[in-house]
Amino acid sequence: MKPCVFVTRPILPGPLERLAAIAEVRVHEGEGLLSAAELRAQVTGIDALFCHLTDIVDEALLEAAGPQLRIVANYAVGYNNIDLDACRRRGVAATNTPGVLTESTADIAFALLLAVTRRLVEGDHMVRAGEFNGWAPQMLLGHEISGKTLGIIGCGRIGQAMARRARGFGLSLLYTQRKPLAGDLGRELGLEYVSLDELLEHSDFISLHCPLTPETHHLLGRTQLARMKREAILINTARGPVVDEAALVEFLQKKELGGAGFDVYEHEPQLSPGLAELDNVVLLPHIGSATVETRRRMGEMVVDNILAALQGRRPPNAL
Numbered sequence: 001m002k003p004c005v006f007v008t009r010p011i012l013p014g015p016l017e018r019l020a021a022i023a024e025v026r027v028h029e030g031e032g033l034l035s036a037a038e039l040r041a042q043v044t045g046i047d048a049l050f051c052h053l054t055d056i057v058d059e060a061l062l063e064a065a066g067p068q069l070r071i072v073a074n075y076a077v078g079y080n081n082i083d084l085d086a087c088r089r090r091g092v093a094a095t096n097t098p099g100v101l102t103e104s105t106a107d108i109a110f111a112l113l114l115a116v117t118r119r120l121v122e123g124d125h126m127v128r129a130g131e132f133n134g135w136a137p138q139m140l141l142g143h144e145i146s147g148k149t150l151g152i153i154g155c156g157r158i159g160q161a162m163a164r165r166a167r168g169f170g171l172s173l174l175y176t177q178r179k180p181l182a183g184d185l186g187r188e189l190g191l192e193y194v195s196l197d198e199l200l201e202h203s204d205f206i207s208l209h210c211p212l213t214p215e216t217h218h219l220l221g222r223t224q225l226a227r228m229k230r231e232a233i234l235i236n237t238a239r240g241p242v243v244d245e246a247a248l249v250e251f252l253q254k255k256e257l258g259g260a261g262f263d264v265y266e267h268e269p270q271l272s273p274g275l276a277e278l279d280n281v282v283l284l285p286h287i288g289s290a291t292v293e294t295r296r297r298m299g300e301m302v303v304d305n306i307l308a309a310l311q312g313r314r315p316p317n318a319l
C-alpha cells in the first residue's frame with residue numbers, strides 16, 4: 001500500500017507530482033484554515049504531513065496521526081508552530097525550508113523600510129482619492145535612509161541579505177544576536193556587532209530577523225522600545241510575538257517612535273487594537289516569501305524532505 005501524505009493547504013502546482021508517484025497525496029482544498037480539531041481528524045493514519053506555519057503541530061496532533069507518522073515537513077523557514085520536543089519523543093522528523101526564501105523576505109523588509117520612510121502608501125492613497133492637486137513643497141515629506149544607521153536583530157541568512165541591500169543604499173550597519181558572526185563575514189558586510197541595548201540606542205531603523213523562540217518572545221517590550229530613538233522605525237518580517245505589539249501601538253500613538261513596517265503580527269491574522277488606525281505604519285499580510293519563484297522552491301524542498309523520510313533516508317533539512 002502506498003504511504004499517505006496530507007497537505008494542509010493547496011500550493012502552486014508542480015512539486016506534488018513527484019510525491020504522487022510514490023504516495024497517495026491528499027490536499028485540503030478549502031479556502032480557509034483547518035481548525036485544530038479538523039486537522040486532527042484529517043491526519044489519522046497518515047505517513048507524512050506537509051504543513052504550513054498556520055498549522056499547530058503539537059503532542060495532540062502527533063497523537064491523532066498515529067505511530068506510523070514519519071515526518072512533519074513545514075512549508076516555511078520558521079518552525080515555531082512545531083513542537084520539536086514532541087516530534088523527537090515520537091521519532092518523527094521535522095523539517096523546514098531554509099535558504100530558498102532569503103532574498104524574497106529581505107526584499108520585503110527593505111521595501112517596508114522604504115515604504116515607511118518615504119510614505120509610499122499614504123502617497124498612493126492620496127492619488128487614488130483624487131487628492132493630488134499638483135506638486136507641493138511640503139507634501140508628504142519623509143526621511144532619507146542614506147547616511148543613517150540600520151540595526152539588524154538576528155543576522156542569519158535573511159539578516160545578512162538585508163545588510164547587503166542596506167549597504168547599497170549607504171546605511172551604516174549594526175547587528176546583534178547571541179554570538180558574533182564567524183570569521184570575516186561581519187567585516188565583509190560592513191556590520192558592527194553590538195549589544196541589544198546599544199543597537200536600540202544608536203539605530204535609526206531596526207529590522208527584526210530572528211526566529212521566534214521562548215528567548216525572543218517580546219524581545220522588544222516596553223523597556224526596549226523606550227530605549228529606541230524617538231524617530232526610529234521598526235520593521236518586522238520575522239514573527240509577530242517578537243514585539244509586544246500593544247506596547248508598540250502606544251509608543252506609535254504617542255509619537256515616541258517614528259513608525260513601523262509590519263509583515264507579521266503578534267496575534268496573526270488579528271491586529272492589535274489601534275494598529276490599523278495609525279498613519280505612521282505600513283501593514284502587509286505576511287507576504288515575505290510570496291513570490292512565484294520562492295514558493296516553487298519551497299514546495300520542491302518540502303517534497304525532497306518528505307521523499308527522503310518515506311524512503312528511509314535522513315531528510316536534507318531535518319531540524
Ligand code: DGY
Pocket residue numbers: 053075076077078079101238286287288289290
Ligand atoms: C517563513 O517561511 O517562515 C515565512 O514567514 C513564510 O513566509
